[in-house]
Amino acid sequence: MNRTEPVALTGLGCICALGSxxxxxxxxxxxxxxxxxxxxxxxxxxxxxxxxxxVRGFPExxxxxxxxxxxxxxxxxxxxxxxxxxxxxxxxxxxxxxGTTVGSTMNDEGFCRAHRADEEPGLAPMERILNSNPAAVxxxxxxxRGPCQTVVNACSSGTDALGVGAAWIRGGLCDxxxxxxxxxxxxITYNGFISLKITDEAPCRPFDRDRKGLNLGExxxxxxxxxxxxHRRRNRRARSFLLGYGSACDAYHPTAxxxxxxxxxxxxxxxLAGAGLPPEAMAFVNAHGTGTPENDRVESRALQAVLPGVxxxxxxxxxxxxxxxxxxxxxxxxxxxxxxxxxxxxxxFSTPDPELGGTPVAQATTVTGLAALSESLAFGGNNAVxxxxxxxxx
Amino acid sequence: MDTxxxxxxxxxxxxxxxxLTLDTYDDDxxxxxxxxxxxxxxxxxxxxxxxxxxxxxxxxMEEGKTAFASMNTLAAYLDRRLPA
Amino acid sequence: MTRITVQGxxxxxxxxxxCGALAQALALGRSPRxxxxxxxxxxxxxxxxxxxxxxxxxxxxxxxVLRRMDHITRMAxxxxxxxxxxxxxxxxxxxxxxxxxxxxYGATASTYGLLDSMINDGDACTSPTHFANSxxxxxxxxxxxxxxxxxxxxxxxxxxxxxxxxxxxARQWLLDGRVERVLxxxxxxxxxxxxxxxxxxxGPTGPGPMSPLRTRAASALPGEGxxxxxxxxxxxxxxxxxxxxxxxxxxxxxxxTRNLLxxxxxxxxxxxxxxxxxxxxxxxxxxxxxxxxxxxxPAFDLAVAALMLRAGTLYPTPSGAPCDFPCVVAPxxxxxxxxLTCLALGDDGAFGSxxxxxxxx
Numbered sequence: 001m002n003r004t005e006p007v008a009l010t011g012l013g014c015i016c017a018l019g020s021x022x023x024x025x026x027x028x029x030x031x032x033x034x035x036x037x038x039x040x041x042x043x044x045x046x047x048x049x050x051x052x053x054x055v056r057g058f059p060e061x062x063x064x065x066x067x068x069x070x071x072x073x074x075x076x077x078x079x080x081x082x083x084x085x086x087x088x089x090x091x092x093x094x095x096x097x098x099g100t101t102v103g104s105t106m107n108d109e110g111f112c113r114a115h116r117a118d119e120e121p122g123l124a125p126m127e128r129i130l131n132s133n134p135a136a137v138x139x140x141x142x143x144x145r146g147p148c149q150t151v152v153n154a155c156s157s158g159t160d161a162l163g164v165g166a167a168w169i170r171g172g173l174c175d176x177x178x179x180x181x182x183x184x185x186x187x188i189t190y191n192g193f194i195s196l197k198i199t200d201e202a203p204c205r206p207f208d209r210d211r212k213g214l215n216l217g218e219x220x221x222x223x224x225x226x227x228x229x230x231h232r233r234r235n236r237r238a239r240s241f242l243l244g245y246g247s248a249c250d251a252y253h254p255t256a257x258x259x260x261x262x263x264x265x266x267x268x269x270x271x272l273a274g275a276g277l278p279p280e281a282m283a284f285v286n287a288h289g290t291g292t293p294e295n296d297r298v299e300s301r302a303l304q305a306v307l308p309g310v311x312x313x314x315x316x317x318x319x320x321x322x323x324x325x326x327x328x329x330x331x332x333x334x335x336x337x338x339x340x341x342x343x344x345x346x347x348x349f350s351t352p353d354p355e356l357g358g359t360p361v362a363q364a365t366t367v368t369g370l371a372a373l374s375e376s377l378a379f380g381g382n383n384a385v386x387x388x389x390x391x392x393x394x
Numbered sequence: 395m396d397t398x399x400x401x402x403x404x405x406x407x408x409x410x411x412x413x414l415t416l417d418t419y420d421d422d423x424x425x426x427x428x429x430x431x432x433x434x435x436x437x438x439x440x441x442x443x444x445x446x447x448x449x450x451x452x453x454x455m456e457e458g459k460t461a462f463a464s465m466n467t468l469a470a471y472l473d474r475r476l477p478a
Numbered sequence: 479m480t481r482i483t484v485q486g487x488x489x490x491x492x493x494x495x496x497c498g499a500l501a502q503a504l505a506l507g508r509s510p511r512x513x514x515x516x517x518x519x520x521x522x523x524x525x526x527x528x529x530x531x532x533x534x535x536x537x538x539x540x541x542x543v544l545r546r547m548d549h550i551t552r553m554a555x556x557x558x559x560x561x562x563x564x565x566x567x568x569x570x571x572x573x574x575x576x577x578x579x580x581x582x583y584g585a586t587a588s589t590y591g592l593l594d595s596m597i598n599d600g601d602a603c604t605s606p607t608h609f610a611n612s613x614x615x616x617x618x619x620x621x622x623x624x625x626x627x628x629x630x631x632x633x634x635x636x637x638x639x640x641x642x643x644x645x646x647x648a649r650q651w652l653l654d655g656r657v658e659r660v661l662x663x664x665x666x667x668x669x670x671x672x673x674x675x676x677x678x679x680x681g682p683t684g685p686g687p688m689s690p691l692r693t694r695a696a697s698a699l700p701g702e703g704x705x706x707x708x709x710x711x712x713x714x715x716x717x718x719x720x721x722x723x724x725x726x727x728x729x730x731x732x733x734x735t736r737n738l739l740x741x742x743x744x745x746x747x748x749x750x751x752x753x754x755x756x757x758x759x760x761x762x763x764x765x766x767x768x769x770x771x772x773x774x775x776p777a778f779d780l781a782v783a784a785l786m787l788r789a790g791t792l793y794p795t796p797s798g799a800p801c802d803f804p805c806v807v808a809p810x811x812x813x814x815x816x817x818l819t820c821l822a823l824g825d826d827g828a829f830g831s832x833x834x835x836x837x838x839x
Contacts, residue, residue, distance in 0.1 A: 120519030380619025
């Protein structure tokens with residue numbers, strides 16, 4: 001496994017239940033804010049009203065799925081943060097890679113109901129989906145001329161998108177890449193996760209002994225990845241650096257993680273090798289930490305084995321599990337935590353579980369390290385990890 | 395049709411397990427693990443099938459685990475809990 | 479520069495199963511047509527379609543493993559196993575094998591199955607199996623399990639450009655030395671949903687063969703199937719089919735090339751004019767009438783290109799000329815060391831091109 005060139009992150013954008021900007025979201029991490037409530041935009045006939053983390057006050061965009069609209073919002077913030085307007089983007093090869101789950105599924109309940117009832121539904125709902133491929137929407141909106149890719153790797157899509165984008169930059173395919181993830185809350189996903197019996201009716205409790213499952217969330221995060229030449233020329237400060245990326249498939253089960261965490265350990269090893277850094281150089285780990293019994297057990301044990309003593313925490317107590325957006329949102333959080341030299345408490349944790357590897361961060365803490373790790377574990381057995389480095393002073 | 399026969403017919407169809415309806419199928423054999431190849435995803439599907447066809451809710455998967463041990467234990471579990 | 483070769487091909491589609499079946503269809507210039515029953519408000523409508531039969535799987539995979547797999551996963555698994563066998567590799571135990579999958583529409587049959595369970599039986603009876611199977615990466619996850627492939631795993635969904643987009647990443651993995659072999663595949667299925675979508679977009683199917691080079695006429699027929707390529711950056715024991723030279727994606731127009739163009743034109747008027755513009759004056763071939771129209775049809779174009787490059791022979795374009803734009807439809811005959819470029823266009827004008835060359839001795 002080879003050392004890879006660092007790739008600068010010169011722009012960050014984020015929207016989730018905590019807020020609609022990077023600053024609002026990250027401030028929320030240190031204010032113990034938790035905006036969790038039963039869904040307001042859809043109903044479900046379940047007796048238990050499993051709560052979710054909604055993005056509040058976000059307007060619908062006609063003709064576009066909410067997922068793509070969220071991606072656009074985060075992309076606008078990231079581009080502005082990178083000092084890139086339409087003129088600056090002209091003549092540059094800018095790629096787009098976005099991770100999603102809901103944003104690519106040909107799912108429309110109204111359409112299906114009508115079709116199954118032997119009606120002849122019009123194609124408008126399907127056309128909206130066909131028009132809403134997240135990467136294509138961003139490329140079209142900003143007139144980007146590089147490669148375009150929507151990654152559909154379930155819950156690791158956001159982290160994988162960053163890895164794909166960085167590889168394009170290092171491979172000389174693009175000057176810049178807009179990379180990230182987006183996913184919206186919806187009735188079908190909601191019912192699907194409940195059917196798997198991995199949701200909690202109370203606020204989720206990542207790594208806690210009494211954890212019962214996850215809360216779903218929605219949102220988007222995008223980053224501007226920038227190659228060395230463009231970075232030097234534009235002289236824009238890097239908020240962070242992508243130092244390494246690793247991924248590996250458990251090849252074990254469609255929805256359960258492999259108990260020994262072998263895939264996760266391989267992904268971590270690849271990411272660290274790419275960064276050229278040893279485990280002890282990690283200031284912290286932004287864990288996947290969904291709050292499901294299985295994930296938290298497997299993940300914490302793997303972390304204890306390969307990153308002993310490195311503080312870890314889950315931010316899903318603040319955002320819920322945002323599926324395809326999670327890896328990207330958490331990468332943004334990781335970058336800002338390194339920037340600010342502090343990490344939040346693992347909201348939802350109070351009682352240690354002796355079966356787990358150690359305990360997560362219990363209260364907000366200062367950190368002085370220069371690199372950190374963010375990881376995502378997905379249905380389908382994917383494990384994806386990024387190592388981010390502290391950015392440049394403004 | 396008795397509960398066990400009804401269960402077998404439902405599972406054979408919904409979970410693609412034709413062997414269940416064979417005369418040679420051993421009703422005491424473990425449902426999960428190597429025998430039929432059922433796993434945790436099948437366990438939650440089974441919960442849904444029981445709710446749909448028998449109107450019964452299994453809330454606690456631990457309770458489900460004991461009931462799901464074999465066709466016989468599952469049929470007995472349903473017979474105990476269904477109205478006569 | 480790292481050399482990437484195509485080591486194995488695995489295929490299932492309207493032409494049948496395996497390279498031999500595709501080669502036969504190429505020689506004959508046609509594939510057997512089947513039909514697709516589409517539910518509509520006026521009762522079921524029968525469309526002509528190219529269907530994929532996964533019957534051959536039962537000789538390769540145990541019923542226990544197949545049990546929960548839906549049609550799209552079965553097509554992919556069959557093609558994946560055939561590609562590995564064609565490459566002279568074992569069926570499983572593939573430590574470190576990378577898997578990249580492209581799908582335009584994903585698992586639409588399972589998506590409808592999920593919605594059916596919700597609609598017919600209520601929210602509390604939503605089927606977790608259909609939910610798990612409806613995820614876009616369920617297919618590649620199941621492949622990884624069946625093949626013991628524990629390397630990196632990526633699924634891409636980009637509609638008509640899914641194949642070149644996914645291939646770009648697969649190629650980069652090999653160039654970066656992340657893995658030495660990638661199982662690259664693409665799959666799309668016909669279902670009640672995609673069938674209805676087709677019917678509303680294109681109407682009933684016509685009697686004639688597809689004639690995609692008549693770009694102003696609508697002649698498309700729906701198809702489904704899976705095409706897998708085993709890509710390698712190693713010096714392998716067998717020479718392989720061809721090299722993978724380059725993959726380019728962009729908003730268009732495609733940069734000029736001296737290669738013969740294998741066009742992804744498929745008889746749909748949405749893209750017909752764009753193919754005519756892109757291929758004007760070029761040497762072209764088009765084989766989509768052998769597998770039909772689907773977002774991942776370009777993966778079958780790659781397979782055809784690989785077959786031709788290894789044989790050193792160009793197959794005739796089925797229903798060949800006439801074409802309604804200025805180009806040279808390449809006749810059957812020797813390839814004389816020439817490279818091929820497979821061109822896929824999206825209906826917004828974006829393109830994906832894949833350049834391939836014969837293996838030099």
